Amino acid sequence: MSARYGLDRAIARVAPVLIVALVAAVPLLTDDRYLFKVLTFVGLNVIVVTGLALLFGYAGQISLGHAAFFGIGAYSVGYLTATRALPWLAAVAIGVALASVVGLLLSLPMLRLKGHYLAMATLAFSEILGVFFVEASAITGGNDGLRGIPFPSVGPFKIATPGASYLLVWGVAIIVVVLASNLVRTRPGRALRAVHGTELGAQACGIDTGRLRVQVFTLSAGLAGLAGALYAGVVGFVSPTTFSLEFSVLLVAMVVLGGTGSITGPVVACVALTLLPYIDALVPGLPRDAVAFLQDWEADISGIVMIGVLLFAPGGVAGMLRRSRRAGDAS
């Protein structure tokens, strides 16, 4: 058993280095603009999904409103940089802060809600914000959205190429994943899992469960806002359709598929599900029909995968890994 744990630990040590090396190696291997764009989207989703994994996978709190927090971050940066000509970094900070504050304010009245009711409340919030994005056209540009959002820049450095955008987004994504992986191994992470396990037990351990739930919701909303804030500058264009309920559901599907109580699982699932409709960017020889099919049926495929996971492998990817490890220990 100890040899096995030693191996596990070695893998746990080496894997992050390999992933960072792989992410950093992509610009050396290719200069395909389309591929960079696709991978940038993957990185943005990884940031949101990491936050949602903390909220849903660890604390057991569902949110169907994360697309809206993403939208708050994106519109903040779009409006502040394009219309108000604020420096990009300041706009990002404001976007993240705004998404966090909205998350905080939303989580307070939702403290009494659980399960389906929480899902409904976050869904309603998402719909309200969806209407706001369309109707507050002086800020959001209405249905047309905001165009001509400047590239991210810090002082004289401008991040204007797809390759640079890719590195920016993945740099942030890796930092977020590392911080979240640290977090779940320490006191606050254990408390999140405890609240999910049994709230009575968590309270008996001296955990202020209400405060903890507000904290994790705020953090999770802030991370979605961060991804949105990066999105605006990288894509240069923001419109209401991006922040739909469909996106929120897809994010939840990624966490479900990835498994509860894990950061790695949801990140892997996020990479897989985000790449699915863009499979042609990765596998060049694929027939057009097959790609078109995947793109048309993307939402259905995600839905079926989610139902399949819930029915047959409720632990998701992470659960299957844990089971195989346990089976390995037993043998």
Add this chain to the structure above:
Amino acid sequence: MTMLSVRGLSKSFGGLTAVDNVSFDVHEGMIKALIGPNGAGKSTLFNLLTGFECPDAGTVTFLGQPMVALKPFKVVRAGIARTFQNTQVFGEMSVIENVLVGMHTQLATGFAAGALRLPATRKADRMAVERAGRLLRLVGAEEFADAPGADIPHGVRRLVEIARALAAAPKLLLLDEPAAGLNNAETQALAASLRRIQADGTTILIVEHDMGLVMEISDEIVVLDRGRKIAEGSPKLIQKDPAVIEAYLGEEVPDA
């Protein structure tokens, strides 16, 4: 010295009076038992003492501080930790992680420090793991340290909850039927653990149906029947008390 002082505590649910004007004291350093037939109000009383229920009337004073209407987590911070009759073990976490959660009030790591996992955080966690191991040995559950909470036998869950409660370094430990589901040998081991916990300076208030255990370890006993306190005193006195014998449907309380 009086550690916990309960005065005129009452709680009813609808028409049912679960706890009816109950008063008693727990002195520092003792093991006090709370016994009574099923439905006597013992668990409700525990919930009232730990902030899980709010009493209709009465006061609870712990080390001079009023406890009533405090939320459960504040009760733990004040120095009272508990276990549950229906165990509340975190099933998805390993046994040792369960005990680590019990150290929530003893560790300081917040979200930022946890995310950065600074050397100080790692060191605190390493020491916490060591201490959790010691607590599991103290209750006799060390062999299950790495097992998921959901996979351990029922009797062991109670022991894990004791270790988890001790992890909060309480001055007063409230145990709700810790011996349920344990066999004779395990119950003897539990009795020894409880004595050690007492010797380490933790005061214990215990609800228990195993009269052998109660008579053996407690310094004082409170007997509840239908929400009321019907007797209080040393184990010897309680065994001879006519009201107590009556409450247990004429059965004589078994000798220790």
